[in-house]
Amino acid sequence: MSLEMMVGIKWVPNTQNVRFDPKTGTLIREGVPSIVNPADLDAVELALKVKDTYGGRVRVITMAPPSAVKGIEHVIGMGVDAGVLVTDRVFAGADTLATSYVLSQAIKKLGLPDLLFFGQETIDSSTAHIPAQVASWLDLPYVYYVDRVEEVNREEGYAVVRRKLEDRYEWVRVELPAVIAAALKSQVPRPVRLSEKLRFHRDKPLQTLTNKDLGLDPRCVGLRGSPTIVAKVTWMPEVPRKRQVFKGDAREAARWLVKKLAEEGILVREDGRWRVRVA
Amino acid sequence: MGQSAEFDAIVVGAGPAGATAAYHLAKRGFNVLLVERGRGAGSKQVFGGRIYAEPLREVFDDLDKAPIHRWVRRERFTILDGDRELTLDFRAGASTSFTAYLTQFTQWIAQKAVDAGAVLADEVRVDGLWLDGGRVRGIVAGPDRVAARVVIVAEGVNRLLLERAGFVHRASPRELALGVKEVIKLDKKTIEERFGLEEGEGLAWVLLGEVTDFIPGGAFVYTNRDTLSVGLVVHLGGAYQLLRDQVHVLAERLRTHPRLSRFFEGGDIMEYSAHMTIEDSVGYMPEHFAYDGMVIVGDAAGLLLNTGLTIRGVDYAAYSGYLAAKGVERALSEGDASAEALRRHYEVPLRESFIYRDLMRHRGASYAMKNPRMFREYPRVALDTLEEIYTLGRETPLPHEALARALSRNRVGFAEFALRMLKVVMSL
């Protein structure tokens, strides 16, 4: 059997276009198109690179409303072999616990892949819970911040991956099957190809799973299965910039800056030294 | 080289022209691929505009189901200069045009194409026409080549494919204008109150003079359901570079103009976009609208009429797409996609249509409109004349005295003025 890979992707509102309504404190989602969570494209690219080297099959899975098919089409356009849409009314309103539960059960049902990829975090929630939670539901090893898959040895059941940390790289040998989260912005996702798009339209490599297929306890999924309560959402008010520009040499600029910051009350003089005022 | 698939027709560009061509071919049972570089059809269209309905009734039998915002009944024309303003306000007896978001309108057409069986491949940029001894055999996109019996080029005004393949010359700045548009959100009621509109009624407003810095061109305001499309179109002439950097300043000035800002007050700017448009349609047209294995539709074919008071591009685009679909159907059913067959079945009907005839008829007027004096001196003559007539001291001038003084103040000869005005009036 050849190498099996799966990538979790999330269909998210393009928050770069979402604006906040300061009066109501809610997101203005009107007319905002959804996209594949950008970090997930890193994961897709990482998986496709493994496929470039070792062959095998890459599938994506997403728990989402049916409109996410457009996102699956996008990654299939990049070269992913097939997509799985996990969708059901009872899955709606899920927090990360319920989402990861459904995802892990769907993945189990489909058959555990050798490598299960995720993005680092999403642009609309950024919890970074899902990969770790899926790994623990499935009792699999989990490596994150991965920017390169160095080696995959299916016969001996291991992979070597590189983790990109702030100041160093770390190489990890991990047992297969393994869950891997791609480091944010670590890849350049390949462009969509016309021939792959045509394959999508011709072959419709798409599978839908509902709770009829999964048979999960309704108390463990969706809103009912979500213990998290969002108590309050607020936003960071934008601080109007003063846009002052100083032209001169660095020494003078530093003096000028200190003076300005002191005038603003940001720097305070204590015992003959400048200190940042603690609010 | 990637795999290749055979299509009856490949349409490049899912704007109104391409989407319509794809729809009508798919509806007639052809195997159609519609390729669009943007995310979804219509995503690259400049938001908000006014579309003329009559030609579209022949193209879409369910036009009333289209995402129409308001039927335009009010036409307004204004000349602005300092704190002087001349406005002509006209309420038509019936409406023949509607406002819409071009994006939504194009998506509506593309959805019909998909429902009729066309394959829409978005997020794919076509890099070139696949040429085989002068005959167009298909398209090239990245490493992939896909063959088709006919390629319909609907790439819009920025026609790189046609240029690269040598079918058209590189556009000169004289043939083009630059348009910018902002979409400003206001609620429905406020729009109707501010512009004096009945419920659901639309306004199209053209402004000249100071608002375009007296650069040839005009500004416009269209009322959508709960937004305004506000923008301007400036002829590029020689000043291309200058304008490219300046045009957003002009848009800002329009929005904050002391005589206009009250219309936009409190509105949020939802979109800003800039896009090229055709100024000299006849100069911009390709020599032919059909070649071996290829037809050209919409803006790419130079089919846009900007009279200064009205602009027609979307209905022309859709109608030409419709004519192309009918022509391609005939040619393919004869099993002949040669230039000759495609010209017989598409180019000839296009040249006989209202589109081509009007473009030719308006050619002279378009030259008249290009005179920079049209945008500075002549508007001022009108304002000065009115000022003479209305701003009375002791003396009450006769109308011709008022006009004569206004002419001499603006250094415009009477004969020149009379001739120009005659030309413009005749062209309307």
Ligand SMILES: Cc1cc2nc3c(=O)[nH]c(=O)nc-3n(C[C@H](O)[C@H](O)[C@H](O)COP(=O)(O)OP(=O)(O)OC[C@H]3O[C@@H](n4cnc5c(N)ncnc54)[C@H](O)[C@@H]3O)c2cc1C
């Ligand atoms: C407190 C809270 C309450 C919420 N309530 C709701 C709610 O009521 N309704 C609602 O719709 N959503 C709700 N959400 C959002 C939703 O449950 C989470 O977004 C989702 O569980 C994933 O979490 P995340 O976006 O933080 O993903 P992260 O954990 O940041 O995502 C990491 C990676 O996991 C993968 N991934 C994430 N989500 C999916 C998915 N759905 N399918 C496949 N792969 C995925 C992607 O590869 C992604 O890059 C809530 C989130 C929070 C934090």
Ligand SMILES: Cc1cc2nc3c(=O)[nH]c(=O)nc-3n(C[C@H](O)[C@H](O)[C@H](O)COP(=O)(O)OP(=O)(O)OC[C@H]3O[C@@H](n4cnc5c(N)ncnc54)[C@H](O)[C@@H]3O)c2cc1C
């Ligand atoms: C500021 C402004 C205001 C306007 N206002 C009006 C108005 O009020 N009323 C009116 O009728 N007209 C108006 N027009 C003109 C109108 O927008 C055009 O005439 C019309 O959109 C032309 O349609 P089209 O389908 O030929 O081209 P386009 O609408 O330009 O569509 C071309 C499509 O092809 C795609 N494409 C291009 N190259 C490639 C490629 N290589 N591969 C894949 N896809 C490609 C593009 O992404 C685009 O979606 C306005 C234009 C401007 C600039």
